[in-house]
Amino acid sequence: MKPAITDRVPIGSFFDLDRKDPNLIRLREQGAEMALPFVLMECLVKSGTPYAEHALSLRSEHVTVAGTSFDWYDAELPDEIANEINLADYQIAEHTDERRTMLTRALDHLSLAHPEDFDRVREFVRGLLWVVRKPGVRVSSLTSSSDPALPYVIVFSDKASHHIPPNTVSDRSSHLCLAENLLHEGTHQSVSFHILQHQVFATGYSSQTSPKIEIRWRAGQGEDRNRYWEVDRAFHATCVYNQLLRFRQAELRRDDLMPAERATFQSAYNEGLTAVRYLMRELELLTEHFTPHGIELLAVLRHRTHHL
Numbered sequence: 070m071k072p073a074i075t076d077r078v079p080i081g082s083f084f085d086l087d088r089k090d091p092n093l094i095r096l097r098e099q100g101a102e103m104a105l106p107f108v109l110m111e112c113l114v115k116s117g118t119p120y121a122e123h124a125l126s127l128r129s130e131h132v133t134v135a136g137t138s139f140d141w142y143d144a145e146l147p148d149e150i151a152n153e154i155n156l157a158d159y160q161i162a163e164h165t166d167e168r169r170t171m172l173t174r175a176l177d178h179l180s181l182a183h184p185e186d187f188d189r190v191r192e193f194v195r196g197l198l199w200v201v202r203k204p205g206v207r208v209s210s211l212t213s214s215s216d217p218a219l220p221y222v223i224v225f226s227d228k229a230s231h232h233i234p235p236n237t238v239s240d241r242s243s244h245l246c247l248a249e250n251l252l253h254e255g256t257h258q259s260v261s262f263h264i265l266q267h268q269v270f271a272t273g274y275s276s277q278t279s280p281k282i283e284i285r286w287r288a289g290q291g292e293d294r295n296r297y298w299e300v301d302r303a304f305h306a307t308c309v310y311n312q313l314l315r316f317r318q319a320e321l322r323r324d325d326l327m328p329a330e331r332a333t334f335q336s337a338y339n340e341g342l343t344a345v346r347y348l349m350r351e352l353e354l355l356t357e358h359f360t361p362h363g364i365e366l367l368a369v370l371r372h373r374t375h376h377l
Contacts, residue, residue, distance in 0.1 A: 074256070074308050074366075075263045076189060084109065084220060084262055086195075096121065103129040103140040106196055106221040107150070113218050113265075114153060123147040129196075130164055132172055135180035137191040141172065142198050154216040156224065158208050159200040168199060171230055174244035175251055182323070183252070186316055190255035193262065196222035213250040217261040223254035235286045235344055237337040245330060249316055249337075256312045260305050269304070269363040276301055279358070282351045286344060300358045303348050310345035311373050314338060318377075342377055349374050 078084045086093060086105045096104050107121040114120070126147055129140040146161050162168065179187040202210055212232045213225035229250040230242040239246060263269070281297035298306070317338040320326065326334070349371060356364055 074260050075266070076192065076259065078192060078262065079266075082266065083112070084266075086221075092121065101125055103127065103142070103196065106219060109221075110150075110153070110219045113220075116153075118149050118153070120150055120153070123149045132169075132176065132197070134173065134176040135187065135191075139176070139194065140196045142196060146198070146200075150219075154219050154224070155214075156198075156200060158203055158206045159211075159224075159226075160203050162199045162201045162227070168227075171242070171244050171247055172197070172199070175230075175247035178244060178248045179252065183248075183316060183319060186252050186312070189259060189312075190251055192255075193258040194221060194223055194251070194255045198222060198224040200224055200226055202226075213254050215254040215257045215261075217265070220258060220262065223251065223258065225250055225254065233333065233337040235340055237333055237340060239329065239333045241329060243330060243333075245320065246333070249313060252316055253309055253313060256309045257305060260308045264301070267362055268360045269366065270301060271358050271360055271363075274300070274358050280355060282348070282355075285347070286340070300352070300355055303352055304363075307345055307348045307352060307370055307374075310341050310348070311370060311377070314341050314345065314377050317341065345374055345377070 081088055086102075086109075090108070092108045092111075093105060096102065096108065104121045104124040104127075107124040110120045111118070124147070126144060128143040130143055131138045132141050133139075141164065142161060143164055144161065146156065146159070148157070151157050151159070176187070176190075179190060200211075202208065210226050210228050211224070212228045212234060213223065215223045225247070227242075230244070230247045231239040233239075233246055233249055234253070276299045279299035279301065281299060282303045284296055284298055287296045317334050320334045321331065321338065352367060353371070356367065359367065
C-alpha cells in the first residue's frame with residue numbers, strides 16, 4: 070500500500086524552496102535561506118503582510134545532524150509573525166547549552182534509531198522555534214505545534230521534553246520525548262503539504278462548518294476547540310498518531326531504555342492506540358466529507374491502524 074501521506078517534496082512544486090521564484094531567488098542570493106519558508110507563508114495567508122521581510126530580523130543558529138542543518142531561530146519573534154501563528158503569548162527561548170544539548174541529542178536519536186522518521190523530519194522541517202511564555206502570561210504552555218500557514222517551521226517548548234500527547238507526562242526531561250515531538254510536528258507538516266497539493270476533502274468542505282468529533286480524552290480541558298475537533302483536524306491527528314505509535318513501538322523494542330522511560334512510552338503507546346482507533350471509527354462515519362482520494366487515504370490508515 071502507498072503511504073497515507075507524502076514523504077517527499079516534489080521538485081518544482083509550490084513547496085520546493087529551490088524553485089525559480091523571484092522572491093525565493095532573492096533571499097537565496099542574500100544568504101537569507103532561513104527566511105525562505107516565510108515567502109510561502111505570504112502566498113498562503115494572502116494578507117499582504119511581508120512575512121519574509123519581518124523574518125529577516127531573526128537570527129539563526131545552525132543545528133547540524135547527519136548532514137542536515139536546521140535553522141534554530143533566535144532574537145525577538147516579530148509580532149506580525151507571532152500573531153498570525155498564534156504565538157502572541159510566547160517569545161523565543163534563550164539558546165542555552167542545556168537546550169542545545171537536548172535538541173542535538175533528540176535529532177541525533179532520530180537519525181540513528183529511527184532513520185525513516187528522521188528522513189521525514191529533514192524533508193519537511195527547516196526552521197525550529199523553541200519558545201517560552203512571555204512574563205506574566207498564565208495560559209497553559211504548549212508542548213509543540215505547527216501551522217499550515219507556515220510550512221517547514223515547527224514550534225515547541227521545554228514541555229516537549231517531558232510531555233507526550235495525548236496525556237503522558239514524564240517526571241524527568243528526556244531527549245526521547247523531544248525527539249517524538251519533533252517527529253510529531255514534522256508529520257503534521259507533511260500532512261499539510263499533502264492536503265494542500267491533493268484534494269483530500271470534498272468540494273465545499275469547510276472547517277468552519279464541519280461536524281465536530283468529541284475528543285473524550287480532552288474532557289475538562291477548557292475551550293470547546295480542544296474538546297471537539299473538525300474533520301480535517303481529526304484526520305491530521307489520525308495520520309500523526311499512526312506515525313507516532315510506530316515510533317513508540319520501536320522505542321519499546323530497545324533494550325537500553327531506563328525503567329521510567331519504558332513506563333512513559335508504554336503509557337503513551339496505550340493511550341495513543343485507544344485514541345487513534347476512536348478517531349478512525351469516527352472519521353469512517355463521515356466519509357461524505359472526503360473525496361475518493363481522501364477515502365483511499367482513510368482505507369490506508371485503517372490498514373495501518375489494524376496492524377498496530
